[in-house]
Amino acid sequence: MTATTDALPASTAFTVALAAITGEPPIVAATAIAIRPALDGDLAAITRIYNESLPPLPTPLPGVDARAGGRPVLGSCLAQLPADGLANWMASHRANGRPLWVAQAGVEVVGWLSLLGFADRPACMPAAEVAIYIASGWRGCGVGRRLLSHARIEAPLWHIDRLMAFIWHDNAASLTLFRAQGFSAWGRLPGIVWADAKSRDMVILGQVLQAG
Numbered sequence: 001m002t003a004t005t006d007a008l009p010a011s012t013a014f015t016v017a018l019a020a021i022t023g024e025p026p027i028v029a030a031t032a033i034a035i036r037p038a039l040d041g042d043l044a045a046i047t048r049i050y051n052e053s054l055p056p057l058p059t060p061l062p063g064v065d066a067r068a069g070g071r072p073v074l075g076s077c078l079a080q081l082p083a084d085g086l087a088n089w090m091a092s093h094r095a096n097g098r099p100l101w102v103a104q105a106g107v108e109v110v111g112w113l114s115l116l117g118f119a120d121r122p123a124c125m126p127a128a129e130v131a132i133y134i135a136s137g138w139r140g141c142g143v144g145r146r147l148l149s150h151a152r153i154e155a156p157l158w159h160i161d162r163l164m165a166f167i168w169h170d171n172a173a174s175l176t177l178f179r180a181q182g183f184s185a186w187g188r189l190p191g192i193v194w195a196d197a198k199s200r201d202m203v204i205l206g207q208v209l210q211a212g
Contacts, residue, residue, distance in 0.1 A: 033143055035150045038100040038112060043090060044083045045109035046102070051080040052136045055196035068197045076194045092116070098128065099158055101150060103143045110138040113147040115160060127162040128155065132174070144177050152181065152209060161209050168193055169201040183207045 038046065057077050066073040093100045096117060103111040115128040130151065134143050155163060165183060167174045186206035193200035 032105060033110070033146050034104045035101050035146060036104060038090065038093075038102045040090075042102050042109055042112075043087060046090070046112050046133075047081050047083055047086045049109070049112060049133045049135050050086065053133055054078045054080060058197075062197075069199060071194055071199070073197050076197045078195055097158070099151075099154065101147060101154075103134075103147050105138070105143075108135075110135045111143040111147055113151050115151060115155060115158065115163070118164065126160060127164060128158075128160045130163050130165045130178075132165075132177075139173065144174075145181070148177060148181050152207070156209055162206060163209065164204060164206045167203045167205060168195075169203050175203065175205070178205045181207075 055078060057079070061077060062073040064072070064074055068076075090100065092098075093114065093116070098114070098116050100114045101112065102109045103113075111132070111134040114131040116131070118124040118127040118129055130148070132144055132147055152163070155161070163183070164186065165174070165178050167178070169175075169188075183205040184207070185203070187204040189202040189204070191199045192202050
């Protein structure tokens with residue numbers, strides 16, 4: 001399977017360093033991002049990037065009897081994972097012959113994309129669910145676009161011809177990203193997401209890929 005391994009030029013390294021000082025997202029050319037298979041040593045970075053996507057926990061935590069819309073509020077609080085919290089999930093990619101890629105800028109992992117089976121159904125092996133997460137300081141810099149483009153090209157080599165994304169209905173950035181790459185509406189699951197004391201729909205976007 002191929003991987004994109006573009007080097008990070010000195011000018012880009014300066015841009016990233018300046019962004020770290022100013023707190024603004026770095027403006028980096030897409031060609032400065034390398035896409036490669038995830039390694040065991042990437043586990044902490046992958047987990048950290050996932051944790052950055054979670055809504056912040058309320059302080060103090062709600063009591064066990066607190067309700068909103070008839071649902072327990074405490075059950076909507078998504079706790080952060082420990083640094084090795086995704087170890088078994090990472091191993092499942094190898095066990096099931098599914099890819100997991102990371103985006104790297106210089107020596108920093110700035111995003112990742114996973115293709116796992118659809119609900120682990122043996123009869124649905126040609127389909128995969130796309131999970132994509134970008135480090136908070138790199139959102140809006142084209143990292144997600146590079147990862148998703150790479151996955152669409154590589155997926156047929158893994159005998160995958162259908163990709164699906166399950167996205168919260170208020171996640172405008174993810175919806176825009178997938179629609180821009182040709183994904184269309186395949187369904188909507190009303191109110192099944194319960195996070196941050198809010199009920200959300202799960203939007204299903206999908207795409208049929210050309211054979212590799």
